[in-house]
Every structure is written in structure tokens, then in C-alpha cells.
Amino acid sequence: MPATPQPHRRRRTTRLLAAAAGLTTVGALAAALPSTASAHDNHGGHGGHGPSRYQDVQLLSFNDLHGNLEPPAGSSGRVTELQPDGTTKTIDAGGVEYLATHLREAREGNRYSITAAGGDMVGASPLISGLFHDEPTIEALNKLDLDVTSVGNHEFDEGAEELGRLQNGGCHPTEGCYTDKKFKGADFPYLAANVIEEKTKKPLLEPYWVWKKNGVKVGFIGVTLEATPDIVSAEGVKGLSFKDEVETINKYAKVLQRQGVKSIVALIHEGGFPAGTAYNYDCDSPGAGDGVSGPIVDIAKNVTPQVDALVTGHTHAPYVCTIDDPAGQPRMVTSASSFGRLYTDTTLTYDRWTGDIARTAVRSANHVVTRDVPKAPDMTRLIDRWNTLAAPIGNRAIGHISADITSTGTESPLGDLIADAQLAYGKELDPEADVALMNPGGIRAPLTYAAKGGEGDGVVTYAEGFTVQPFANTVNLQDLTGAQLIQVLKEQVSGANEAAPKVLQPSAGLTYTLDLTKSGADRVVTDSIRLNGAAIDPSAVYRVASNSFLAGGGDGFPTLGQGTNDLVGEDDLTALEKYLTANSSATNPIAPPAADRITVLR
Incomplete structure (x- = not known):
């Protein structure tokens, strides 16, 4: 029976983590906010009358990295771009040295910025990460300032105990420490709302997490696909059960709402299949969500309207679509391909009066992690260090x-x-x-x-x-x-x-x-x-x-x-x-x- 991973350690003082057990109820927003405030404020909104009513929050997201620290080879390291004349061109993409540069540039000028992921950060990884049980990838994600991710099916390749070690740190139980420093684990929480320990009947890891800044609160619920046991070895999911994605998200959306968190994003390791292969294909043509199919469509149509956006993954496909929620209102659903070749930049407009996202103002687009930007030096040093250890074998x-x-x-x-x-x-x-x-x-x-x-x-x-x-x-x-x-x-x-x-x-x-x-x-x-x-x-x-x-x-x-x-x-x-x-x-x-x-x- 796998041991229960311990709750995520809150090491990073600049991150305001709120675990399920410790989140306190938040009261109504102060009535003193001026009724005339309506302008978007991307720089904090601290004018003479206090913060503006609306605050743009940047959500950067990616999925299915699979430990690809170095630029992936062959077709795994390319994306297709649709040109205005209807033709396509191929672009070399990916590599965390470039991903770090792109994310850091994207955050410039955005004081309200969150970085989230849709699972499968590790597992099925190249040698530089897989040989060391994906410790290098966790280190890289820490340097990328990842705030939160859902688990994916591949997070269970080596079982619940190993997932707990990646979250909480410690040397490998059989191979020990690979360097003279003890592995510290992830600075970000892995969310596993629908992964239940059969022994305790409780979620294996935290089901949700809340980002806070200057009164702005955005909650994240993380799930993996219910069919995880069908695509992972029996040993990897021993002692665990995987619950329905929609039922789980809806359950915890109510929990967050009761605690005063009205802006909610679901991180779902399940996805869809766009009709076009280009990363910038319009999957809202001819109508909302008409250009995408697969499991995520039914999930999106049934997840409660209390959830404002869905960051998805698993299918390794790129899409930015709006799919109507159960109330018939459009809702953003995104996926950034795989292997760090793309990232998604979504603008969530937060209403300080209601504490909710103004969904009609949500904007989103996928961006290529091109290799024509400077490499992030800290990522280069990380890759060189682990490659040196792997070289005699690799x-x-x-x-x-x-x-x-x-x-x-x-x-x-x-x-x-x-x-x-x-x-x-x-x-x-x-x-x-x-x-x-x-x-x-x-x-x-x-x-x-x-x-x-x-x-x-x-x-x-x-x-x-x-x-x-x-x-x-x-x-x-x-x-x-x-x-x-x-x-x-x-x-x-x-x-x-x-x-x-x-x-x-x-x-x-x-x-x-x-x-x-x-x-x-x-x-x-x-x-x-x-x-x-x-x-x-x-x-x-x-x-x-x-x-x-x-x-x-x-x-x-x-x-x-x-x-x-x-x-x-x-x-x-x-x-x-x-x-x-x-x-x-x-x-x-x-x-x-x-x-x-x-x-x-x-």
C-alpha cells in the first residue's frame, strides 16, 4: 500500500499557498470601493481612490512537458503554424532554456501573473531527467517559477510514494542522492483532487490551491483523467482510485465558493483533438468549440459555470477554444501541445466587486517557444550539470x-x-x-x-x-x-x-x-x-x-x-x-x- 505523501511544504515566502485544510473563509469585498471604478489596471491599480474595480490577471500555462529539458529532436521538436494565405510552415520549438526566456519575457510588466500546468510534467522523460527519476525536471520547474500543476497519468509511473518524494523532497529510496545536496522537491503544489487513497478515503495530494495578491484570489482545482489506471501499470496506481473529473471539479468548486473564492481555474489532465494541426488553428470556427472533439468537450460542457477557465492536456494537441458551460455561456479551454514547445497566455479579468472573473473579457492565445531568443543561463547550467552526470551512460x-x-x-x-x-x-x-x-x-x-x-x-x-x-x-x-x-x-x-x-x-x-x-x-x-x-x-x-x-x-x-x-x-x-x-x-x-x-x- 503506498504511503500518503505529506502536505506540500510552503517554502517560498513570495507564494501565498492556501491548502484545503487551512484556507479560511473570506468575507465580502470592502464596500468602500468606488462605484465609478471600471478601468482595467495592469499595474496594481493604486491610484488616489484605491484599486480599480477590474484587474487583469495573467495566466501562463503549459502541459505534458515529460522531462524534455533539452530541445526535443525531430518532429517532437517542431510545431506547425498556419499562415494568412492558408499555407503552413514548420518552426523548431522547445527546450527549457528557451521556455524560461519566453515565460520571463511574457511576465514583464505583469504584476499579477500566475504560471500553471496541466500535468505530465515528468514521466516518459529523456535520459537527462529519467535517469535521475526526474529530479532535474522538478529543479527546472522550480526555476521556471511554476506556481501549481495538476497531476497527470505519468506522475504515477513510479507509484504514489515516488510522486510524494517529488513533491516533498528527499533522496531516492534505493539509489540515494545523485549529488552532494539533498533533493528539495517541488516549490509548487501538485494537485490531485480526484486521486483517492483507498485506505484513508482522502485525496492523495492537495485537491486545490489559491493564489492571492492584493485582495485578488484565484483558486485552482487539479485532476487527472479518470482512466489513469487503464494507461499506467497496476503497480503505479496500487492503493489508489480515480474519480470522475466533472464530479470532482464541481465538488471542490463549491468548497472554494463557500470559502469566498469566486474565480476558479480547473487544471485537467484530459484533452481534445482539434480539427487542424497548426498551433494557431481556429477551433472556434465556424462556431464556438466546433473545431475540437474528444473527451474534453463533454467535460467542459458539464463542469459547473463556477469554473471560469479550463487548462487541459494529455492529448499533446494545441488549441484555444471557447466551449459553452452548462449555462450556455462561453468558457475558455486551452492546451499547449507538449514537450515545452508552446505556452498559453490567458488574460483573466478579475472583478474586485464580485471576486469573480468577467468571462466576456477573457482572452487567450498559444505562443511558440522559439529557439531564436537567448538561452536562460540558469537553465543552461542546470542542463550541463545533469548531462555531466549522465554522459558516461548516455x-x-x-x-x-x-x-x-x-x-x-x-x-x-x-x-x-x-x-x-x-x-x-x-x-x-x-x-x-x-x-x-x-x-x-x-x-x-x-x-x-x-x-x-x-x-x-x-x-x-x-x-x-x-x-x-x-x-x-x-x-x-x-x-x-x-x-x-x-x-x-x-x-x-x-x-x-x-x-x-x-x-x-x-x-x-x-x-x-x-x-x-x-x-x-x-x-x-x-x-x-x-x-x-x-x-x-x-x-x-x-x-x-x-x-x-x-x-x-x-x-x-x-x-x-x-x-x-x-x-x-x-x-x-x-x-x-x-x-x-x-x-x-x-x-x-x-x-x-x-x-x-x-x-x-x-
């Missing part, structure tokens, strides 16, 4: 590639490569291994041909491999009947995955047709499924390799959790390293697989 060459091996698309070249690596490793464990399946969500970055450091073009380093597969899942073998294997393929597009299909990446020899003109499980054409050219025999037994997360039924594949005769191997990165080392060299690099194992009909 710089080791593990293979060679002839071109970029990408990770996007229904079937990706990198997905096929990883599946092939797992099948090859599976055959080392058991020569009877037949096929391997890899979940696309477990592939966190492409392999890029251009050298990132001094290793040379085409060289794959251990650090790059770690960035691709950072979860330390084991490669497992299990027996499935042919009927079960067919069912697994159908679960890609049905059940929990029907609305957002998760197409498993197949090893060489497994082929079939995916007909997207059909619906549900029928999208997998059963008669087309072949293994090494032969039809799948429903009554035969097949030896299937997959990572331990999938083998446990994760990602909406319950049939994979029903396999028998389990055999557990080493971690998946070891399998990839062995495959690259055995099948590539400087003179004979691996070429990107053709990604032609699944025939897609649209």
Missing part, C-alpha cells in the same frame, strides 16, 4: 541508422523496428516465439539521423534509445490462442479504444487489413490476418512477445492480460539495444522499415 553508441526512423502514423517505421527487436529478443528467451506487438503510446520519440551531440550522424546513443523507450517495461512472453490473438487485434478499434483507436505495431510476418470505412471491431478484417503468410488458426497456440504493460492488459487490451505460460525477460530498452547492436554498424546501418504490414483502407 553517450555510449548502441547502433547506426541510415535515415530518420519516424514514430508517427497508423503504423510507423519505428514501431515496426521496436516490434522486430522484441520478437528477436523473445526468440532468445524462447525459440518458439511467433510474434511481437508494441503499443504506440510507449514510443516517445523518433530516432533521428542528424547527430545531437558529437556522436556523428546516424549514430544511435543509449540516451537516444532511452528517450524512445523510457519506461523500463520488461519484455514478456505469453501464450495466446489464435482466437485470442484475433481478439487482441480487434480491441485496437473497439471497446475502450473504439473512439480513439490504438493500433499496435506488428513484428515482421504479421499482416492484415484495417478498414476504417467500417466501425468498431469490424474495422479489422478477420480473413486478412496472416502470420508468415498463413491464416491464423483460432484453436492453435501462439507465443506472443509484448512489454509488461501490455501483457498486463494495459491500454485497453484486456485479452492480452489473459495470456498463459508467462516468461519475463529484461527491459525493453535492452531488447532494442541488442537488436540495433546485432543488426547495424557504421558501414551497414539499419534503414527505416517500410511500415507496410498493415493495409489501411479509408
Whole structure:
């Protein structure tokens, strides 16, 4: 049973934190405010008659950083911008050295500025952070002056106790301290309103937090997606339950209202899918919220009107939309893509007379974290310090590639490569291994041909491999009947995955047709499924390799959790390293697989 993380320590004296247990009721605003005051005051409003009625509050936000301290490589480090003439251009983006500069410049001249995040700050991180259990990322977020964040699903990758350590500090329980200084933990609170300890029946971490300045109060409620247990290992969520996002937010909005906090922002680690891929796509065209779909739409439509804005995440998509609340009034819903490539700048106009946000005045836009600004020196020093510690491990060459091996698309070249690596490793464990399946969500970055450091073009380093597969899942073998294997393929597009299909990446020899003109499980054409050219025999037994997360039924594949005769191997990165080392060299690099194992009909 995971231990309860202790309440967030209030170290930063310039931050006015109000925990759920300690927040006192606030009375009505002073009646002495002049009735004629109406001008917006961005600089404190301290004129001859006291503060103005309206005060603009800047809300800077981002989400899904995933420990990307250095500029992400390949497509993971680019955003698409829509041009006035309808064309698009690609912009290199991301890296905390640049994110820090952009956020600091954005705050200039704004005395009332809050920085918040929508979860997945850590987890699935590159080597510079993941090797050290994401302590470097927490240090970077402290330097970014992050005020508050919700938890995301990846905050639970290593379990509740480790999340508590990231919040409260202390050296790693098994690996100890990485430097001569004790890890201090986060200066900001992680909010987990809908994450309940089954033992205590209480939230694992603080459910909400209140920012205060000169009488201005803005409350934040943080939740992660209710389906977190479906996409995190069972060990990571052991002893926890995850409640409905809307019910939880509405519950704590009432709590804040009773305590006199009328301006409320929800930080929700769940998101949507805009119809356009450009970061500046207008998802309010033709009407409010018409250009975005996905779980966040229903959430936004049902969260109480007491909440004034929604900062979201999880889908790694960029959008700034207005979606009507249950009262039919427009409300801002934002997401800043992922990996620190964008940040959102929202203006919340606070009414001192009512203590609420004047929603008709809310403005918001996403901004690119371009790399044409000076690097923040303190972030450069942080990156250099941790890279020095990681270099002996990270710089080791593990293979060679002839071109970029990408990770996007229904079937990706990198997905096929990883599946092939797992099948090859599976055959080392058991020569009877037949096929391997890899979940696309477990592939966190492409392999890029251009050298990132001094290793040379085409060289794959251990650090790059770690960035691709950072979860330390084991490669497992299990027996499935042919009927079960067919069912697994159908679960890609049905059940929990029907609305957002998760197409498993197949090893060489497994082929079939995916007909997207059909619906549900029928999208997998059963008669087309072949293994090494032969039809799948429903009554035969097949030896299937997959990572331990999938083998446990994760990602909406319950049939994979029903396999028998389990055999557990080493971690998946070891399998990839062995495959690259055995099948590539400087003179004979691996070429990107053709990604032609699944025939897609649209």
C-alpha cells in the first residue's frame, strides 16, 4: 500500500499557498470601493481612490512537458503554424532554456501573473531527467517559477510514494542522492483532487490551491483523467482510485465558493483533438468549440459555470477554444501541445466587486517557444550539470541508422523496428516465439539521423534509445490462442479504444487489413490476418512477445492480460539495444522499415 505523501511544504515566502485544510473563509469585498471604478489596471491599480474595480490577471500555462529539458529532436521538436494565405510552415520549438526566456519575457510588466500546468510534467522523460527519476525536471520547474500543476497519468509511473518524494523532497529510496545536496522537491503544489487513497478515503495530494495578491484570489482545482489506471501499470496506481473529473471539479468548486473564492481555474489532465494541426488553428470556427472533439468537450460542457477557465492536456494537441458551460455561456479551454514547445497566455479579468472573473473579457492565445531568443543561463547550467552526470551512460553508441526512423502514423517505421527487436529478443528467451506487438503510446520519440551531440550522424546513443523507450517495461512472453490473438487485434478499434483507436505495431510476418470505412471491431478484417503468410488458426497456440504493460492488459487490451505460460525477460530498452547492436554498424546501418504490414483502407 503506498504511503500518503505529506502536505506540500510552503517554502517560498513570495507564494501565498492556501491548502484545503487551512484556507479560511473570506468575507465580502470592502464596500468602500468606488462605484465609478471600471478601468482595467495592469499595474496594481493604486491610484488616489484605491484599486480599480477590474484587474487583469495573467495566466501562463503549459502541459505534458515529460522531462524534455533539452530541445526535443525531430518532429517532437517542431510545431506547425498556419499562415494568412492558408499555407503552413514548420518552426523548431522547445527546450527549457528557451521556455524560461519566453515565460520571463511574457511576465514583464505583469504584476499579477500566475504560471500553471496541466500535468505530465515528468514521466516518459529523456535520459537527462529519467535517469535521475526526474529530479532535474522538478529543479527546472522550480526555476521556471511554476506556481501549481495538476497531476497527470505519468506522475504515477513510479507509484504514489515516488510522486510524494517529488513533491516533498528527499533522496531516492534505493539509489540515494545523485549529488552532494539533498533533493528539495517541488516549490509548487501538485494537485490531485480526484486521486483517492483507498485506505484513508482522502485525496492523495492537495485537491486545490489559491493564489492571492492584493485582495485578488484565484483558486485552482487539479485532476487527472479518470482512466489513469487503464494507461499506467497496476503497480503505479496500487492503493489508489480515480474519480470522475466533472464530479470532482464541481465538488471542490463549491468548497472554494463557500470559502469566498469566486474565480476558479480547473487544471485537467484530459484533452481534445482539434480539427487542424497548426498551433494557431481556429477551433472556434465556424462556431464556438466546433473545431475540437474528444473527451474534453463533454467535460467542459458539464463542469459547473463556477469554473471560469479550463487548462487541459494529455492529448499533446494545441488549441484555444471557447466551449459553452452548462449555462450556455462561453468558457475558455486551452492546451499547449507538449514537450515545452508552446505556452498559453490567458488574460483573466478579475472583478474586485464580485471576486469573480468577467468571462466576456477573457482572452487567450498559444505562443511558440522559439529557439531564436537567448538561452536562460540558469537553465543552461542546470542542463550541463545533469548531462555531466549522465554522459558516461548516455553517450555510449548502441547502433547506426541510415535515415530518420519516424514514430508517427497508423503504423510507423519505428514501431515496426521496436516490434522486430522484441520478437528477436523473445526468440532468445524462447525459440518458439511467433510474434511481437508494441503499443504506440510507449514510443516517445523518433530516432533521428542528424547527430545531437558529437556522436556523428546516424549514430544511435543509449540516451537516444532511452528517450524512445523510457519506461523500463520488461519484455514478456505469453501464450495466446489464435482466437485470442484475433481478439487482441480487434480491441485496437473497439471497446475502450473504439473512439480513439490504438493500433499496435506488428513484428515482421504479421499482416492484415484495417478498414476504417467500417466501425468498431469490424474495422479489422478477420480473413486478412496472416502470420508468415498463413491464416491464423483460432484453436492453435501462439507465443506472443509484448512489454509488461501490455501483457498486463494495459491500454485497453484486456485479452492480452489473459495470456498463459508467462516468461519475463529484461527491459525493453535492452531488447532494442541488442537488436540495433546485432543488426547495424557504421558501414551497414539499419534503414527505416517500410511500415507496410498493415493495409489501411479509408
